[in-house]
Amino acid sequence: MIDALPEKGVASDQILAELRELRGADLPTHGGRLFAYVYDPALEGLDDLTRAAHAGSAHVNGLDPTAFPSLLAMENALVGAAAKLLGGTPETVGSVTSGGTESLILAVKAARDAYPAISEPRLVIPATAHAAFAKAAHYLRVALDVVPVEGLRADPRAMAAAITPDTVLVAASAPSYAHGVVDPVAEIAAIAAERGVRFHVDACFGGWILPYLRRLGADLPDFDLSVPGVTSISVDLHKYAYAPKGVSILLHRDQALRLPQYFAYADWPGYPMINPGIASTRSGGPIAAAFATLRGIGDAGYLELARKTRESVAVLAAAVTATDGVRLYAPAETSVVCLAADTAAVTETVASDTAASDTADTASASASGGVDLFVLADELAARGWHTQLQMAYAGLPPTIHLTVTAAVHATAPAFAADLADAVAATRAKGPVELPPLPPLTPETITPALIASLAEGLGLRGGDFTRMAAVNSVLNAAPPALREALLTGFLSLLQRP
Known part of the structure; x- marks a missing residue:
């Protein structure tokens, strides 16, 4: 762990190198392969403009x-x-x-x-x-x-x-x-x-x-x-x-x-x-950066970015429709492509506190007869496509959410081939198998239990590349238990 308060100040070049190394572990914010969290217009020079604008007003x-x-x-x-x-x-x-x-x-x-x-x-x-x-x-x-x-x-x-x-x-x-x-x-x-x-x-x-x-x-x-x-x-x-x-x-x-x-x-x-x-x-930095962004892109620029986004949505939606094993879950009418497994089987949210063995059975049932979306998300990530999972809720099945931006215009055609390949790999692997787990209720969630669960589900050393087991447990849990598990896990991560 880096010491944020060293005895003596560190040279600027070293600090910037350390920051670059830390950022190397992050998901890509540019390039049209991350479908959540960030919004990329793929406009040359925009980052330089906004950085300069932000710096000029950061202390205002x-x-x-x-x-x-x-x-x-x-x-x-x-x-x-x-x-x-x-x-x-x-x-x-x-x-x-x-x-x-x-x-x-x-x-x-x-x-x-x-x-x-x-x-x-x-x-x-x-x-x-x-x-x-x-x-x-x-x-x-x-x-x-x-x-x-x-x-x-x-x-x-x-x-x-x-x-x-x-x-x-x-x-x-x-x-x-x-x-x-x-x-x-x-x-x-x-x-x-x-x-x-x-x-x-x-x-x-x-x-x-x-x-x-x-x-x-x-x-x-x-x-x-x-x-x-x-x-x-x-x-x-x-x-x-x-x-x-x-x-x-x-x-x-x-x-x-x-x-x-x-x-x-x-x-x-x-x-x-x-x-x-x-x-x-x-801070005035974000406001100045936003002001520079709107001025730099302009109304005509936003119309063109919307056109690229709309065309990208159409390509991605067509890819989902053409891929056996998945389906569009919602009409792709704005900037979102939302897909689900095309089986009739839908995981029902557990209505009451349940033992972990029941949780595991329910999670595995979500993929019976079709594609396990949680394995699919891992397979897409392995191919460089980072999506956002949405858990089952009140009779709605789990889904994969794709926030589509203008940057996806250049990458959408490649996603179609990789989606079909990822679905095939998902079917070959079958549904995720969970290890034996103790009975879980919101009241039983403690820091020690969370640490044990993280170890048992493969979350070692901050490796979040394979999350199917974790997401399967979360999907099968009722909302209150899901909240307790996530709170405990985030608390586990956020400590020196």
Whole structure:
């Protein structure tokens, strides 16, 4: 382990060499072979531009915009660009945040604080809404009403039935992260407006690309502030605006709707604190980098990047359709390709705490008669394709999620051949076999047990290249146990 605080300072060249060595273990952020976490436009010179912009404002502090008006000007420009793209009006206002999770937390905070007379506020979301809503509800002590979906999209009737006098916010996705489908925003917005409840559209994931896909002819529903009843919308610039992490925008229809978002406190002997977001001190680096990205790419550039993404999605979707053993699980209508095993057998989420032997049986059953997706993900990774697994949930099967970016335009044809080869190798290997495991419940998860499980499942020395066994256990576990296992494992990793 590198000593971050040596007795004497280390030479710059050595430090940079150490950082390069550390980065060598990471997944590739460029090259169109990583289908999650990063967004690559494959534009020459963009990295140099954003690094320079970031460095120039890295030490600027967003805590006080009157001290650093350059940052205020850039933030207002970014908000204005997002409002222009997402159906805003001259009355539209917004804030720059650190990412989609903060944008959603602030949207919930603004709604909660707008109804101070409601002692037990509630948030209504479809089951496919991003997990950040659950995080917001947990942090802000807002009750969460999760509504089952119909065909992977929010069900307006079910959403309407879930609204109560204590509901302060209703939300939907454009598109949902897991499957890349757009909820019926206009219908739900009309219901929320009729009931006098705020309605937020989570467009963090794809909000910057949807308008361009529509301009290219994609048949997508209205979803933004142009829809009556939509009171706020969020979009991440570090996703399909291709800015470095982490910058997101939260837009409100007008200033009155935004005011409860702020935190202000003057009842102490120090400076009066007023914050639009969760953080007080904010580096200007990410904001300047985002500003440079939008200026450098421009509207025509984003349209071209959307065209490349759309064509890449079509190639990948066709490859899945043509490969025996897997199938498209959701319509590839935005920037996501979501695939599942084509067997009728679906692993059901265990309804109660279960012994590990039962867990192993259930996990193996998920692949009976077909392709084990967890082995397939490992086989794709071995061929240089890094995907994101999604576990079984409420009758939905496990799936593999591909976030498609413009960089995939150059690599998509190669993926088709490798997918067929990986599926063949997966079938040859058969479903993953788990070692004997002790009975597992959330209450039994301890640091010692997690360390033993990690050893037994092959997670030695930080080698995460073969994860099928781990993912099979997680897939078979009920959500509460899954959460406990993941929390314990992350805690195991995050220690000196």
